[in-house]
Amino acid sequence: MPLEQEEILLAAIDQNKIRNFCIIAHIDHGKSTLADRIIEMTGLLTSREMQAQVLDNMDLERERGITIKAQTVRIVYKAKDGEEYIFNLIDTPGHVDFNYEVSRSLAACDGAILVVDAAQGIEAQTLANVYLALDHDLDVMPVINKIDLPSADPERVINEIEDVIGIEAQDAPQISAKTGLNVDQVLEQIVTKIPAPKGDSKAPLQALIFDSVYDSYKGVIIFCRIKEGSVRRGTPIRMMATGAEADVVEVGYFGPGQFIPCDELSAGMVGYITASLKNVKDTRVGDTVTNALFPCAEPLPGYKKVNPMVYCGMYPADGAKYPDLRDALEKLQLNDAALQFEPETSLALGFGFRCGFLGLLHLEIIQERLEREYNLDLVTTAPSVIYKVHKTNGEVIDLTNPSNLPDASEIEYMEEPIVGAEIMVTTEYIGSIMQLCEERRGNYLGMEYMEETRALLKYELPLNEIIYDFFDALKSRSRGYASFDYEMKGYQRSELVKLDILVNREEVDALSFIVHAETAYERGRKMCEKLKEEIPRQLFEIPIQAAIGSKIIARETVKAMRKDVLAKCYGGDISRKKKLLEKQKEGKKRMRQVGNVEIPQKAFMSVLKLDDN
Numbered sequence: 001m002p003l004e005q006e007e008i009l010l011a012a013i014d015q016n017k018i019r020n021f022c023i024i025a026h027i028d029h030g031k032s033t034l035a036d037r038i039i040e041m042t043g044l045l046t047s048r049e050m051q052a053q054v055l056d057n058m059d060l061e062r063e064r065g066i067t068i069k070a071q072t073v074r075i076v077y078k079a080k081d082g083e084e085y086i087f088n089l090i091d092t093p094g095h096v097d098f099n100y101e102v103s104r105s106l107a108a109c110d111g112a113i114l115v116v117d118a119a120q121g122i123e124a125q126t127l128a129n130v131y132l133a134l135d136h137d138l139d140v141m142p143v144i145n146k147i148d149l150p151s152a153d154p155e156r157v158i159n160e161i162e163d164v165i166g167i168e169a170q171d172a173p174q175i176s177a178k179t180g181l182n183v184d185q186v187l188e189q190i191v192t193k194i195p196a197p198k199g200d201s202k203a204p205l206q207a208l209i210f211d212s213v214y215d216s217y218k219g220v221i222i223f224c225r226i227k228e229g230s231v232r233r234g235t236p237i238r239m240m241a242t243g244a245e246a247d248v249v250e251v252g253y254f255g256p257g258q259f260i261p262c263d264e265l266s267a268g269m270v271g272y273i274t275a276s277l278k279n280v281k282d283t284r285v286g287d288t289v290t291n292a293l294f295p296c297a298e299p300l301p302g303y304k305k306v307n308p309m310v311y312c313g314m315y316p317a318d319g320a321k322y323p324d325l326r327d328a329l330e331k332l333q334l335n336d337a338a339l340q341f342e343p344e345t346s347l348a349l350g351f352g353f354r355c356g357f358l359g360l361l362h363l364e365i366i367q368e369r370l371e372r373e374y375n376l377d378l379v380t381t382a383p384s385v386i387y388k389v390h391k392t393n394g395e396v397i398d399l400t401n402p403s404n405l406p407d408a409s410e411i412e413y414m415e416e417p418i419v420g421a422e423i424m425v426t427t428e429y430i431g432s433i434m435q436l437c438e439e440r441r442g443n444y445l446g447m448e449y450m451e452e453t454r455a456l457l458k459y460e461l462p463l464n465e466i467i468y469d470f471f472d473a474l475k476s477r478s479r480g481y482a483s484f485d486y487e488m489k490g491y492q493r494s495e496l497v498k499l500d501i502l503v504n505r506e507e508v509d510a511l512s513f514i515v516h517a518e519t520a521y522e523r524g525r526k527m528c529e530k531l532k533e534e535i536p537r538q539l540f541e542i543p544i545q546a547a548i549g550s551k552i553i554a555r556e557t558v559k560a561m562r563k564d565v566l567a568k569c570y571g572g573d574i575s576r577k578k579k580l581l582e583k584q585k586e587g588k589k590r591m592r593q594v595g596n597v598e599i600p601q602k603a604f605m606s607v608l609k610l611d612d613n
């Protein structure tokens with residue numbers, strides 16, 4: 001352990017010298033870049049040691065450039081007043097799929113740095129995050145970033161922050177997180193503007209879990225903010241919501257990319273606890289850790305169990321890999337309490353799992369990790385939201401798989417999930433965005449002008465109309481000038497029907513999906529067209545039909561043709577022929593035989609691409 005860190009451990013930590021804060025921003029406004037600069041400037045790492053971005057430490061995160069799991073780091077800053085301060089910088093995820101994690105990360109802080117891009121100004125997620133921060137009574141400290149850009153207009157953005165959010169911004173540091181310009185002002189303001197934590201170290205233990213990870217050596221590592229009391233090795237702890245109990249094995253704090261043990265965590269501190277717990281499900285984000293023998297009177301407010309919003313079927317391309325897929329999902333679940341799965345069988349796809357996710361991004365991440373880290377080839381069915389089916393016998397079922405929809409005669413009515421959406425857009429695109437929302441069955445709630453050139457549109461939209469490609473459609477219809485945020489509102493009665501797809505007169509259960517009755521015909525037609533493109537020609541003619549119940553509503557035909565991959569190979573280069581045959585075999589792994597027709601993986605996702613914008 002470096003000498004400097006040892007000294008900090010030994011010195012009793014004065015609460016007044018601690019600052020717990022996070023950085024909030026709209027996606028891409030430079031949150032991670034600023035975090036890196038702060039870490040670099042406080043001397044924890046030299047820029048050479050810094051791998052691209054320290055805080056986003058999952059490979060996938062780095063590739064996609066987005067923050068998924070909240071990460072935290074403790075740094076020591078020597079301020080201009082000559083004193084040393086301890087900063088706990090809590091990184092918050094920036095995507096709507098992970099909204100609850102954002103909210104819990106904020107609850108662990110006393111203040112928030114609000115990063116706003118000097119060229120783009122306030123965006124939908126800037127507002128959503130600021131409101132969340134204000135809900136948690138955090139002091140919000142604005143910072144104007146990217147002033148090095150030629151299109152930067154910091155004065156306009158300062159006014160916008162004052163007008164729209166209503167917080168003082170005249171002395172907001174104007175920085176370039178990229179070059180490091182004026183980042184020193186940010187560090188000073190953290191000391192002067194973000195309040196020190198409060199809390200009594202002698203009170204019964206009350207700590208907020210804002211994240212937890214599973215480590216094969218240490219078991220579950222709980223990331224927490226100690227609100228009251230203290231905790232050390234040997235303390236018997238209890239999670240108040242899940243009831244799990246264990247003795248503490250180790251406590252410590254977060255070095256960049258590593259865990260550094262210490263003697264004790266006390267009120268006001270942010271750190272980690274390990275105990276002999278084997279599953280992150282025991283340590284739910286938002287739960288309160290207390291002393292099992294001397295519990296606090298009440299848990300901290302705001303805990304809620306996060307439930308998946310989007311479901312899809314995942315099947316191994318090679319049926320023999322089913323046990324491997326189960327093992328992989330179990331391993332991923334150790335680190336991801338929001339991931340759910342249960343076995344299901346499909347006539348078309350065989351044995352697999354119905355998996356539940358927080359949103360599409362979460363789904364994609366899991367899918368990619370299964371394919372990359374566990375080397376599995378997957379066939380994934382189109383995602384579906386959870387519908388509530390009210391049956392004539394009074395029973396209500398949560399439908400996560402469209403092919404399980406009961407017979408129409410047993411259904412009284414159905415409900416679908418609705419979200420409240422806020423869309424920020426420049427005025428010239430208001431018309432096209434409103435049109436998009438209308439097409440997606442949106443219910444217009446109102447519009448507020450931010451300034452002359454921008455407005456905030458409020459809509460209620462069915463979740464199943466936005467989970468697929470709404471974001472892309474929004475971007476393309478506004479040339480990238482619209483931004484968007486949403487939250488679940490509840491369920492609403494709706495005229496829904498199940499659309500079945502028949503390939504060569506056989507129903508393919510994995511292709512069924514649920515649509516609003518009004519759009520059923522159009523979607524059915526488009527789905528058939530799409531499948532016609534995706535399904536390769538075979539030796540015989542293949543009819544593709546869409547049906548509601550026994551009624552066929554659309555049809556396309558894949559004409560017969562012999563597919564000869566060697567046809568293009570003139571001359572006698574045998575190795576090239578072999579290569580082509582190999583390639584064809586690879587492709588086949590992901591094909592599914594339905595009756596005597598082979599359906600490629602891409603076809604199962606066709607429903608996602610029915611709206612060409």
Ligand SMILES: Nc1nc2c(ncn2[C@@H]2O[C@H](COP(=O)(O)OP(=O)(O)OP(=O)(O)O)[C@@H](O)[C@H]2O)c(=O)[nH]1
Pocket residue numbers: 025026027028029030031032033034065066067093094145146147148149175176177178179
């Ligand atoms: N020109 C310029 N570019 C910057 C600056 N700060 C960040 N960027 C760039 O903006 C992009 C987004 O920065 P990030 O730090 O990844 O943004 P973020 O807000 O953390 O994004 P999420 O983690 O996805 O929420 C990157 O390409 C950065 O290099 C800046 O001061 N000037």
